[in-house]
Amino acid sequence: MHREVRLAARPKGPVADELFEIVEVPVPEPGPGQVLVRNTHMAVAAVMRTLMDEITDVPMPPFEIGAPLNGPAVGAVVAAPGTDLAPGDLVEHRLGWREYALLDADAAHRVEPGLRSDPAACLSQGPTALMGIERGAEVRPGDTVFVTGAAGGVGSLAGQIARQFGATRVIGSTGSRQKADRLMGELGYDAVVIRGAGPIEEQLRRAAPEGIDAVFDNVGGEQLAAALAVANRGARVAIVGALAGQLSVNGTSTSRIELDTLSLLSRSITLRGIALYDHLDLVPQWNRRFAEGLRTGTLTFPHSRLRGIDQAPRALRELTEGRHLGAVIVEL
Template identity: 50%
Template sequence: MALPSTARVVRLKSRPQGLPVASDFTVAEEALAAPGPGEVLVRNRAFLVFPGLRTLISGGGENLPMMHLGAGDALFGPALGEVLAAPEDGPLRPGDLVTHLAGWREAVVADAAQFTPVEPGFPQPLALVSAASAGYGALTRTAGVREGDVVLVTAASGAVGSMAGQIARLLGASRVIGTTRSPERAERLVGGLGYDAVLVADGRPFAEQLAEAAPEGLDVVLDLVGGEQLTAAVGAARRGARFALAGAIAGQLDPARRGGDAPAVVDTFRISTLGLSLRGFTILDHPDLEAEWRERLGGWLREGRITFPYTAVRGIDRAPGALSGLFTGGGFGATIVEL
């Protein structure tokens, strides 16, 4: 079989003014180099569209684990691909499925070390592209969910939150509460994705809704939003509650910001007197997490104990619009571009 010599790639045309729109990007066919010594050629099957790209393409934030993108730079992110060519003395073979971070393109040539093999027979390989490992890590490493905990997950209908409710339940939570932007999404979350109650914007203060949903308070908070929701969660926390802060969607959804901050007012007196812990979570601090997550996810999928919700977008030409749609309310669960 002849190897591909070109591949389409999504690049940033210009830094967005406000929230990104499809016209801020280009999709161009480019030459694909032949693999050199130690290199692997992978044809991508799918890649993740994630809100953190807003920060990278808008120039927001400082001391980030990933570089900002400028005009002409290719986008990147988690992807699932198939090996087309690999060194004979290497660990990969043509036909192997791998995950990597060179999404937003149809094919990639890179050193073999940049690809992680998918275990043969893994029940739903596409689930490995999701960002849900961040939810698992935050709930196990940072918040430490215990049997009987009452858990709040903000942004429950996104890539992380749509699985985090299920994960919290599997870890022993007695009640799981979520937040989302529409009643339709709330209904889906309560209808089989681990949530007992989901709060939506209905004109009432968020703190009032949370007090009704968790009258005895919260033990664990996985916060992916910041802003008003974090303020209210601190107000609803029980003594010793553990907060894992793993996102800043309030800032990424704000067209007046650049996606690099999400200010919130929190009651520091309450934090100190109740002994609350608020800690940020990043996967880079837990190099052992990915292997553990893959093992547990594979087992849960085989047993039918967890579901991977996602919205499929067909074709790389629609990828820029899919990114824009993340900030205007489109999709449910992970947004995956299938090639």
């Protein structure tokens, strides 16, 4: 037998423990061409709150009531009859929220042995961060870069990557002074604007007196509006997420803003919505970059780790409440 976490009810507000049910079910038997994986780690992400709703704007199917949730996971192969995988192989896949996963062989991606010492690092959101910095905001040497949602799993890596691409000033946004201090003290941010500590635009103008050249936007709403107001001529804006809408309560989105198109036109500002499913070729590139960065100390993997599948609902709840810095991982 093994345990899995199922969606018990649709949320009508913030994530709450009663929305989940942990059940014990038989470990499945793999058939030819299938892989049985003993999951060791799974990741939670803000998009999972969105997928708990019956109807979403996210191009992913919502979770079903009474069925296990799903998301990124890594684990060891138990059995894989008729495939090129062998027991003990470490694989990545999308069937987290359960202790054992049964999937088709083409949905299990072998992790290169020895590439990373900690399997949890396989669950970083680095490919999204690299995509937004390199292909979305097109960060260049000498740029001043603004990363919204800088303390999340994506933003905590995006600032580090921006520096690797030559940014000379990196500014982030977050929701507390404690996180701001950690972003500047541990992750190399030069300045941080804090949600709730006054108008974002005023804080951003103080942090970037010479304007902003590139924006990595995870949030939308007031933070994106402030970034556009402070953007220099020729600035590039990557819209990577919309946390202000994804984490909205009672269906009230705060991610929408009005655009002054004449101002954008006159300053030649580029806005680009960009999603990882159109840039999957970056995943192996990121894996190599991240492994090298962890070995040399030029990159770090900020994350929180909770232990036990029974902690998975709490992990998602605390992530949406902004209690953690970096990725949130559940060790199974």
